[in-house]
Amino acid sequence: MxxxxxxxxxxxxxxxxxxxxxxxxxxxxxxxxxxxxxxxxxxxxxxxxxxxxxxxxxxxxxxYAAFSFEPRGRHLINACLGTTCHVRGMGRILEKIESDLGVKAGETTADRRFTLETLRCLGCCSLAPVMRIDERTYGRLKRDKVEGILKRFE
Ligand code: FES
Structure with missing residues (x-):
């Protein structure tokens, strides 16, 4: 500062x-x-x-959870690890996100592009596995879609 x-x-x-x-x-x-x-x-x-x-x-x-004492990324990824998403393979998709971004859940990328967080149920289990980036929801996720989705965010 x-x-x-x-x-x-x-x-x-x-x-x-x-x-x-x-x-x-x-x-x-x-x-x-x-x-x-x-x-x-x-x-x-x-x-x-x-x-x-x-x-x-x-x-x-x-x-308030909305406040952070650490620098945050410009985009917030919420990867759902609720039961339905977990059963439908979110664990492996999360590994792919972590590997593509070079961070673990709870961390922010060095270029401050993304903060990656996990939560339990985004409330749209019929779309599982699901992640949300900012206000957008990505359902029926597959590992091979992750890279393309992340590239859409500057
Ligand atoms: S468990 Fe993922 S949206 Fe409900």
Whole structure:
């Protein structure tokens, strides 16, 4: 984080919410949208500006799964490891995704193109095996389709 420049952006976000502590979640959300994650220096600045202890800001940010303290990829892959997807071969498809991207589930690619995560049931088991990339769902996946799908994302 290039400290002063980055903190100027944080200040602008806090200003948009008039520095009100009741807007903490909105401020954290916009900060994450700006940087792709919540840098610690940014959370510290937000806590100072809305006049709450840093520990409180960290607790709120930790509570919501949508917030991340680590840099995230531009695209989020959710590979389903629910029972139906698992039975229909998602384990081997996930291996293919990991191998193509050079990361394990829970990690972000070095070029910050993708963050790969797994979850239990995307709620569309009839399409199993399934993965979602950002808002798009890819059902009836096959290993040999993975590479082509990943190439569509910059
Ligand atoms: S188990 Fe994968 S969508 Fe339900």
């Amino acid at each position: 290039q400290l002063q420049t980055e903190l100027d952006s944080v200040d602008q976000i806090v200003d948009r919410y008039s520095g009100e502590k009741r807007s903490l979640i909105g401020i954290l959300h916009d900060t994450q949208t700006e940087y792709g994650y919540l840098p610690r220096e940014a959370i510290k600045r937000i806590a100072e500006r809305v006049e709450i202890p840093l520990s409180q800001a960290l607790r709120v940010a930790s509570f």
